[in-house]
Amino acid sequence: MARIAIVGVGAIGSVVAALLQQTGRHEVVLCVRRPLAGLTVETPDGPVEVRAQVVSDPAEAPAVDWVMVATKAYDVAGSARWLETLCAQGAPVAVLQNGVEHRERFAPYVPMELILPVIVDCPVERSAPGRVRQRGVMHLKVPESELGGAFVGLFAGTAADSVAVPNFVTVAWRKLCHNAAGVLPALLLQPSGVLRSEAVGETALQIVRECAAVGRAEGARLDEDVAEAVLRAYRAAPADGVNSLHADRLAGRPMEIDARNGVIVRLGKRHGIPTPCNQMAVALLEAMARERMTPED
Ligand SMILES: NC(=O)c1ccc[n+]([C@@H]2O[C@H](COP(=O)([O-])OP(=O)(O)OC[C@H]3O[C@@H](n4cnc5c(N)ncnc54)[C@H](OP(=O)(O)O)[C@@H]3O)[C@@H](O)[C@H]2O)c1
Numbered sequence: 001m002a003r004i005a006i007v008g009v010g011a012i013g014s015v016v017a018a019l020l021q022q023t024g025r026h027e028v029v030l031c032v033r034r035p036l037a038g039l040t041v042e043t044p045d046g047p048v049e050v051r052a053q054v055v056s057d058p059a060e061a062p063a064v065d066w067v068m069v070a071t072k073a074y075d076v077a078g079s080a081r082w083l084e085t086l087c088a089q090g091a092p093v094a095v096l097q098n099g100v101e102h103r104e105r106f107a108p109y110v111p112m113e114l115i116l117p118v119i120v121d122c123p124v125e126r127s128a129p130g131r132v133r134q135r136g137v138m139h140l141k142v143p144e145s146e147l148g149g150a151f152v153g154l155f156a157g158t159a160a161d162s163v164a165v166p167n168f169v170t171v172a173w174r175k176l177c178h179n180a181a182g183v184l185p186a187l188l189l190q191p192s193g194v195l196r197s198e199a200v201g202e203t204a205l206q207i208v209r210e211c212a213a214v215g216r217a218e219g220a221r222l223d224e225d226v227a228e229a230v231l232r233a234y235r236a237a238p239a240d241g242v243n244s245l246h247a248d249r250l251a252g253r254p255m256e257i258d259a260r261n262g263v264i265v266r267l268g269k270r271h272g273i274p275t276p277c278n279q280m281a282v283a284l285l286e287a288m289a290r291e292r293m294t295p296e297d
Helices: 011-023 073-080 102-106 146-154 168-181 183-188 192-196 198-217 226-236 244-250 257-271 276-293
Strands: 003-007 027-031 040-043 046-049 053-055 066-069 093-096 115-121 124-128 131-134 139-143 161-165
Touching: 003 011, 011 027, 011 040, 011 046, 011 093, 011 124, 011 131, 073 102, 073 257, 093 102, 102 115, 115 146, 115 168, 139 146, 139 168, 146 161, 168 183, 168 198, 168 226, 168 257, 183 192, 183 198, 183 244, 183 257, 183 276, 192 198, 192 226, 198 226, 198 257, 198 276, 244 276, 257 276
Parallel strands: 003 027, 003 066, 027 053, 040 131, 066 093, 093 115, 139 161
Antiparallel strands: 040 046, 115 139, 124 131
């Protein structure tokens, strides 16, 4: 039995809460920044009502055995406000976010050896306040380590596919290759089917090739044809899919631009690898986001 706090009860955090509750072994604490009247997760196996302690003030959070952070990558500073109380007894912090810099993001707040990066794959979205629709299995991948093994054990017996992998760097960069191409639908404000056009598809290939080159320099083992595989996957997926970068832009929220494409440019510079396509995508998307946030005269 473990006492587990979830910081960020959105799409991913809600599914994690439902899974942990279903084990019957854990006590779950939901850490939210606005009141939560109730939480229902429509899982592929039917609806699950999450009944857990809800805390909205970091000062009132209890010390726990594990913390799972499932906020967006741009909400790290706010998420970190919870950690002093939650981690008062040295709890490890699992970071369930996109990108490849999980440890770097939380290193200012948590000892490095207590940070566990987690790569999440799960088709899920918030359908209404306090309601989440999960359309497929949640896959969780963590590095093979003592902490990784303990994390996997928390989900034992659940419907999640939770595994510790020896090649985590590769797993994280492979996911980033996929996410990097998602910048194009977000820029064009068109669903993922836009990647079926020849010209946009060609640009996606270049974006992913840059990502893969930087990933290899960081130690990831990526197939030579990773870009073609990513493009095939986009083209085989439903044409009306809207990725989270695109959804955030449509809703006027901040976007995970830096975690998904900015990182390729930054690490590319460190390794002397040119990343002109990602650089342009980041510059354009950031300029458009700023434009939207600038009040009209
Ligand atoms: N959704 C997917 O299918 C999916 C799949 C794979 C990976 N991911 C990754 O998983 C991560 C989480 O994504 P998501 O889709 O679950 O995001 P999300 O639905 O936007 O949920 C994020 C939650 O964090 C909350 N939050 C932000 N700052 C907070 C703070 N200071 N204290 C407490 N709560 C705070 C937000 O609160 P409010 O409700 O107040 O906004 C929101 O409920 C991202 O890195 C994403 O890229 C998502």
